[in-house]
Amino acid sequence: xxxxxxxxxxxxxxxxxxxLSPITLQLANKGRIMPRSRDALPVAPPHPGWILRDRVxxxxxxxxxxAARELRIARQTLHRVLAGKAAVSPEMAARLARLSGTTxxxxxxxxxxxxxxxxxxxxxxxxxxxxxxxxxxxLQAEIGLHHDR
Numbered sequence: 001x002x003x004x005x006x007x008x009x010x011x012x013x014x015x016x017x018x019x020l021s022p023i024t025l026q027l028a029n030k031g032r033i034m035p036r037s038r039d040a041l042p043v044a045p046p047h048p049g050w051i052l053r054d055r056v057x058x059x060x061x062x063x064x065x066x067a068a069r070e071l072r073i074a075r076q077t078l079h080r081v082l083a084g085k086a087a088v089s090p091e092m093a094a095r096l097a098r099l100s101g102t103t104x105x106x107x108x109x110x111x112x113x114x115x116x117x118x119x120x121x122x123x124x125x126x127x128x129x130x131x132x133x134x135x136x137x138x139l140q141a142e143i144g145l146h147h148d149r
Contacts, residue, residue, distance in 0.1 A: 044117045047084035048110040056100050071095045
């Protein structure tokens with residue numbers, strides 16, 4: 001089945017659809033496209049390495065080799081991040097922030113969103129069995145709890 005597609009890069013939230021071809025679904029999972037359909041299902045937020053590879057390095061005019069040299073890391077280490085095979089650590093986030101003029105929090109937030117989505121998918125059946133309790137409002141304020149779900 002053929003769908004029209006739109007680029008999905010504003011919120012980095014991508015939707016996949018049930019009747020996509022395997023290639024289109026693979027691209028959607030990498031955060032590159034968003035098909036339009038009524039059968040939308042949530043898809044993993046893109047790995048921060050894909051953002052770095054597809055948007056940031058080209059935007060800075062840097063090759064992978066040049067970026068690795070400037071980051072003071074092995075090219076293979078950067079390749080693992082770019083391929084989504086290695087997570088962005090706090091140390092790597094600090095390096096990437098310096099290189100790109102962003103913040104370490106930007107990179108860590110994207111890694112956390114990616115990891116949390118995968119964890120929730122893996123625990124789908126179990127999470128429904130865990131009861132939800134509500135903390136008293138005073139305790140929520142004391143520990144700095146903000147409801148952002």
